[in-house]
Amino acid sequence: MTGLLGATLPVVPLVAGLLGLLLPPAPRDATTGQGAARRAAIGLGVTGAAGALLVAVLLLARVGDPVETSTTWIDLGGLRVTLGVRLDGVAALVAVAVAAVALAVQVYSVAYLRRGPHDDVEVDHRYPPYAAQISLFTAAMLLVVVSGDLILLLVGWEMMGLCSYLLIAHDRRLPEAPAAAMKAFLVTRVGDVGFLLGIALLGVSAGSFRIADVLAHDHAAGTLTAACLLLLAGVAGKSAQFPLHTWLPDAMAGPTPISALIHAATMVAAGVYAVTRLYPLFTRAPVALAVLGVLASVTLLLGAFAATAQDDLKRVLAWSTVSQIGYMTGALAVGAPAAALFHLLTHAAFKALLFLAAGAVIHAVGTTLLSRMGGLRRSMPVTFWCTLIGLGALAGVPPLSGFWSKDGVLAAAEAAALDGTGPAPTWVGWLVWLAGLLGVLLTAAYATRLLLRAFFGEPRLPLLHPHDPPAAMRWPVLLLAVPAALLGPAAFWPPFADRLRGTAADVDLVHLAPAVLLPLVLLLVGAGLAWAGWRRDPAADPARALGPLRPVFARAFRLDDLQHTLVVRPTTALARVTRTGDELGVDGLVEGVARGTSALGAGLAALHRAALPRATAAVLAGALLIGLAAALIGVSS
Numbered sequence: 001m002t003g004l005l006g007a008t009l010p011v012v013p014l015v016a017g018l019l020g021l022l023l024p025p026a027p028r029d030a031t032t033g034q035g036a037a038r039r040a041a042i043g044l045g046v047t048g049a050a051g052a053l054l055v056a057v058l059l060l061a062r063v064g065d066p067v068e069t070s071t072t073w074i075d076l077g078g079l080r081v082t083l084g085v086r087l088d089g090v091a092a093l094v095a096v097a098v099a100a101v102a103l104a105v106q107v108y109s110v111a112y113l114r115r116g117p118h119d120d121v122e123v124d125h126r127y128p129p130y131a132a133q134i135s136l137f138t139a140a141m142l143l144v145v146v147s148g149d150l151i152l153l154l155v156g157w158e159m160m161g162l163c164s165y166l167l168i169a170h171d172r173r174l175p176e177a178p179a180a181a182m183k184a185f186l187v188t189r190v191g192d193v194g195f196l197l198g199i200a201l202l203g204v205s206a207g208s209f210r211i212a213d214v215l216a217h218d219h220a221a222g223t224l225t226a227a228c229l230l231l232l233a234g235v236a237g238k239s240a241q242f243p244l245h246t247w248l249p250d251a252m253a254g255p256t257p258i259s260a261l262i263h264a265a266t267m268v269a270a271g272v273y274a275v276t277r278l279y280p281l282f283t284r285a286p287v288a289l290a291v292l293g294v295l296a297s298v299t300l301l302l303g304a305f306a307a308t309a310q311d312d313l314k315r316v317l318a319w320s321t322v323s324q325i326g327y328m329t330g331a332l333a334v335g336a337p338a339a340a341l342f343h344l345l346t347h348a349a350f351k352a353l354l355f356l357a358a359g360a361v362i363h364a365v366g367t368t369l370l371s372r373m374g375g376l377r378r379s380m381p382v383t384f385w386c387t388l389i390g391l392g393a394l395a396g397v398p399p400l401s402g403f404w405s406k407d408g409v410l411a412a413a414e415a416a417a418l419d420g421t422g423p424a425p426t427w428v429g430w431l432v433w434l435a436g437l438l439g440v441l442l443t444a445a446y447a448t449r450l451l452l453r454a455f456f457g458e459p460r461l462p463l464l465h466p467h468d469p470p471a472a473m474r475w476p477v478l479l480l481a482v483p484a485a486l487l488g489p490a491a492f493w494p495p496f497a498d499r500l501r502g503t504a505a506d507v508d509l510v511h512l513a514p515a516v517l518l519p520l521v522l523l524l525v526g527a528g529l530a531w532a533g534w535r536r537d538p539a540a541d542p543a544r545a546l547g548p549l550r551p552v553f554a555r556a557f558r559l560d561d562l563q564h565t566l567v568v569r570p571t572t573a574l575a576r577v578t579r580t581g582d583e584l585g586v587d588g589l590v591e592g593v594a595r596g597t598s599a600l601g602a603g604l605a606a607l608h609r610a611a612l613p614r615a616t617a618a619v620l621a622g623a624l625l626i627g628l629a630a631a632l633i634g635v636s637s
Helices: 002-021 036-062 089-115 121-125 127-146 150-168 176-206 211-216 221-238 247-253 256-264 267-277 279-283 286-307 313-333 337-365 381-395 401-419 426-455 471-486 488-492 494-500 513-536 542-546 549-554 556-636
Strands: 067-076 079-087
Touching (some): 002 089, 036 089, 079 150, 079 176, 089 127, 089 267, 089 471, 127 256, 150 256, 150 267, 176 211, 211 279, 221 279, 247 256, 247 313, 267 313, 286 556, 313 401, 313 426, 337 401, 381 401, 381 471, 401 513, 426 513, 471 488, 488 494, 513 542, 549 556
16 A cells, blocks of 8 residues: 555646646636636646645655565566655655645745736746646656656656756746756756766666665675766756756746745755665765765855855845755765755755745845845735744754754764764765854855845835735745744654654764754854844945955856856857858768759750750651651652
8 A cells, every 4th residue: 555655646746747738828818817727727736736745644654664666667688677666754754845845836826926026918828837847847756756766766857857947947038037947957967967877887787777676786886986976966966066056046037936846845855865765875985975075065155155145035045055955965975864854854844935935025026136125024024924934944043943954964964073973084074064064154144134135124115015925825835834943843753753764874863962052153143243234234235244255155156157168168169160060061061962963963954955956856857758758659659
């Protein structure tokens, strides 16, 4: 029964998505304000997400010991590809988080795309494919969660890439949306090439792509290290880790509910989850864990520094996601997959909350720029309190959820640094711990700055009359505020903790006592610095205190420009040279032969046309002579 529930989990939103794609796009009915296609799309999207959440909750209630079902799909000379599911407590918890966020996004989108800044017939016209693509996105992530075979996991992995491309580019009237979608697609594809090669290497080594077989096989050390490093390339792409992080901030061109889905439940969570799924392999490849630790530390600080200087509300949250995923991958690097997964779950709650609350703000003021906001606390009290909870959880304010999960990561890094308990070298623990501590200070600073700039001070757009969003947008925000506030103490609830510890490395989930005091001090310092800068001049941006570093942080150390210079421009130039060579060389040769043949044929035809009258005359003359001769012979006879 548990295996059947696991197999059903991705099928429910998949069916909803496929049926939704069959709906004809049509403008809304002038009499009802809501066309039949749109009503059907809403029903399918919400029902599919709700059904997936119900199945996930039932699965969470039933799953205890790991359960695996599989059947051979392809067998090529002993290399097997199977169809089946691999279920444990971790898979069930992540499935609940994915389905819950997807349901919140489906409900929220009903009002957001209808009443928000995109309020027009054109958006209603394209709502059915939008809702269907969200369902397919959800199904793809759930397939990654429950898959028992690496090839099946890869199918879900690539489906997410396609769905993210379609959804980021949803509003094609925005000139930045198609470009952002293409960038997300291409940058993540770079990492996915490595991910594919890593899967192929593991499958060939084990003779099977079944995850249980791959984990149990005794891989050669070199093969295992190479495969894990290749897998990390895919993780860096999907989870927006350095150096493949550049697509995520630009993806904010998509609708805000899609940003919530990408950041909280699907794309960026997939890389962290994939590593935990294969974590026993990584513990046997310390070089790969060391690389992961370095990338995590760089990404953690890069995202936090960049977030301190952004003026766009959504880009602040996007860079914070880059940084928070760095905490998760850092926990994996120091041997604490349970802490990484716990932070993944709390992050799903508070980041979905923050993006949907940001959508309410954008819906009310019509801009994403913090410099044009201010004073929203009085006119949008519900949104303010929910944002306060989300930012508090993000910064790690006790007793909100982020306090428990982030400090769990820091405690694990501290233990790896001081006691040498992790599977990676001791210096990795030191690196992750120190980067994480500095990240606490920076996170508190940019979270406080965002809150003050948006909700305090005087309104900078006085002609607007903002208000809290309608019920369809308000209730998902309110419900997400509950786990964002209360999920942390769940770590002490044995059924939750037991499921979360069902990972390859059994580590203490809450080993906080030695690690709590210093992060709290840094949190207060970061928040205090932002508040002091704002207090001196509430109309000015506290980020001005960064001085000449501000534009550097705002451009994220110009790494995007560097990527453009080192990769995009040479690739474009090579493409132009290749095109010119193709046009002048290959196409030129083929077309030249064709033109020469045509010219030769034309010449021969001209000669033939010129000779035709003479030939005709000769034939007629000959026929006339023959006729005359025949007549004379007949007369004489």
